[in-house]
Amino acid sequence: MSLFYFVAFLSILFSLLVIFTKNPVYSVLYLIATFFTFTIQYILLNAQFLAVVNFIVYMGAIMVLFLFVLMLMNLNKETEPVKSNLVKIIGVIAGGTLLVTLVGSIKALQTSAVSQLPNSNIGLVANLGRVLFSEFLLPFELSSLLLLSAMVGAVLLAKKDKRTQNG
Amino acid sequence: MDNISATIQVVPLNHYILLCAIIFTIGVIGVLIRRNAIIIFMSIELMLNSVNLLLAAFSAYSGDASGQVFVFFIMALAAAEVAVGLAIIVMVYRNTSSIDINILNRLKW
Structure with a gap:
């Protein structure tokens, strides 16, 4: 604890x-x-x-x-x-108000204690794999497309431009 | 293993929410007060991670595995985001020889 x-x-x-x-x-x-x-x-x-x-x-x-x-x-x-220091202070104050808002909403929130005894082996690889490949199969496949497009995009962006020689 | 899962029953869920709110706020403050583009990017990673931890805590407390699968997807998304974002930052640095984001103010008006 x-x-x-x-x-x-x-x-x-x-x-x-x-x-x-x-x-x-x-x-x-x-x-x-x-x-x-x-x-x-x-x-x-x-x-x-x-x-x-x-x-x-x-x-x-x-x-x-x-x-x-x-x-x-x-x-x-x-x-x-x-x-500048003024901008820093304003940023910290803005973040502090966000924190106060969040904490206030947590105070207003009534979270019950653990309702049922949590299943302790929920985060193990076997259990998560079963959920991932049955319920979330389509998002899993789509994330591969996302990673592929991100890879192509990163290579395209970071490649040197032929027109600008100084790059 | 027993004392590990005993942590769940002792620490209330509110404390996890509080911790994640604090770290999320630190990420927001980092975005607001820094001008280095890479540090701003790292603050965004900090915010993503606090949300990840909160999702994992909710999932463990409610006994539902879906939250941890969402965290897995967020991690895949963060990897893609970091690759593209760092490529953009490298390109900006190559064009302006600086990563000060105040140089990139033409989109403001």
């Missing part, structure tokens, strides 16, 4: 560090730490499939992609564009 609060504290801390660190490379590293805490949360929820997928896809693939792009661009603290 206390592990949940410790991990929650860590994820909030790391996500704050992500947006307040000046150096973009450190930001990516803190984001990796945040995703690791999310993986621990999934394990605590007994969602083992999601924990593994989060670990491999987010921390393995997506974050490496971010790091590669950052290193291609050779960014550092000096080239970091900064907003």
Whole structure:
């Protein structure tokens, strides 16, 4: 039980560090730490499939992609564009009002305690695979189309344009 | 395994909602206060992840596997989004030699 609060504290801390660190490379590293805490949360929820997928896809693939792009661009603290302090304060206030609204609606919400004893092996690979390939077969196939089009689009966008020689 | 599933019965669902709301808000603030396009993109990833965690928590609490399948689809979508978005950012950097989003203000008016 206390592990949940410790991990929650860590994820909030790391996500704050992500947006307040000046150096973009450190930001990516803190984001990796945040995703690791999310993986621990999934394990605590007994969602083992999601924990593994989060670990491999987010921390393995997506974050490496971010790091590669950052290193291609050779960014550092000096080239970091900064907003004025007024805009920062206004942004934090706007986010704070959003948080207050969300918390207020949670207070108004009457969530009952766990109504039935949750099925503890719901997040295992066997169970999720059965659901995925019976109920959600069509969305699963469509997501392959989505990934294919995203891949073609990414290659098309990142390819050097022949007309502009300086690129 | 027993003490893992015991976590569900001790931590109330409201605390999961609170945690995800806080992290979502941090993502929103990150989008608002930064000008680096990559950091803004990372804040969007943060928001997606908080929603993922909340969906997984709801799914575990209500004993329905559909929520975790949705999280799986959101992850596939996030992978596609990151690929296309980073390609766009690379293209912007190649054209303007900067990833300051205030340069890209021609769509404003």
